[in-house]
Amino acid sequence: xxxxxxxxxxxxxxxxxxxxxxxxxxxxxxxxxxxxxxxxxxxxxxxxxxxxxxxxxxxxxxxxxxxxxxxxxxxxxxxxxxxxxxxxxxxxxxxxxxxxxxxxxxxxxxxx
Amino acid sequence: xxxxxxxxxxxxxxxxxxxxxxxxxxxxxxxxxxxxxxxxxxxxxxxxxxxxxxxxxxxxxxxxxxxxxxxxxxxxxxxxxxxxxxxxxxxxxxxxxxxxxxxxxxxxxxxxxxxxxxxxxx
Numbered sequence: 001x002x003x004x005x006x007x008x009x010x011x012x013x014x015x016x017x018x019x020x021x022x023x024x025x026x027x028x029x030x031x032x033x034x035x036x037x038x039x040x041x042x043x044x045x046x047x048x049x050x051x052x053x054x055x056x057x058x059x060x061x062x063x064x065x066x067x068x069x070x071x072x073x074x075x076x077x078x079x080x081x082x083x084x085x086x087x088x089x090x091x092x093x094x095x096x097x098x099x100x101x102x103x104x105x106x107x108x109x110x111x112x
Numbered sequence: 113x114x115x116x117x118x119x120x121x122x123x124x125x126x127x128x129x130x131x132x133x134x135x136x137x138x139x140x141x142x143x144x145x146x147x148x149x150x151x152x153x154x155x156x157x158x159x160x161x162x163x164x165x166x167x168x169x170x171x172x173x174x175x176x177x178x179x180x181x182x183x184x185x186x187x188x189x190x191x192x193x194x195x196x197x198x199x200x201x202x203x204x205x206x207x208x209x210x211x212x213x214x215x216x217x218x219x220x221x222x223x224x225x226x227x228x229x230x231x232x233x234x
Binding site: 034093102103 | 218220223227
């Protein structure tokens with residue numbers, strides 16, 4: 001029942017750049033709500049990767065960047081590293097129902 | 113350091129209820145919302161709701177309304193999530209996660225617990 005759509009998987013060789021899209025609608029991203037990104041390494045809890053579209057919490061490498069435009073957002077990983085292999089989720093706020101926090105469908109990043 | 117420590121794994125029968133706890137440390141418990149998010153095996157993240165530990169106010173996802181209750185005990189900085197009428201579809205890892213909305217105005221989750229596995233099986 002995710003209302004934010006992400007590609008199921010993306011892959012790249014070490015050192016390459018990959019991007020993950022997050023497509024929403026006029027009741028969430030398109031309404032101006034910010035997008036946040038989480039990284040989930042295998043067998044662990046999610047951790048905050050980017051907040052408010054493009055801001056990195058302390059400790060997150062600057063090879064992770066984000067942007068938002070219209071009803072979509074994207075996460076870019078430059079200089080892909082083996083430890084970046086994980087699931088990535090976008091998240092926003094949706095005003096269509098009772099103040100929902102909504103997650104994306106999730107994207108598996110594979111480092112070739 | 114900020115920590116969210118969750119209670120241990122649970123095994124429940126269909127129709128039963130489960131109560132998961134989340135003990136916060138390293139910050140002012142009442143200054144941050146607390147969310148509950150679940151993840152079924154091999155699936156994505158699903159938001160269940162939040163509680164404002166200061167007021168006790170809650171906001172539940174429509175899917176869980178009538179079946180979930182989120183509470184807190186400020187004296188021990190602990191949040192609770194109670195889910196009733198369990199079915200096999202409720203088998204999942206349940207996470208608590210802190211939200212700094214009251215300080216930042218942004219709706220995100222900056223600190224997560226390690227998760228509590230709940231298995232529902234007859």
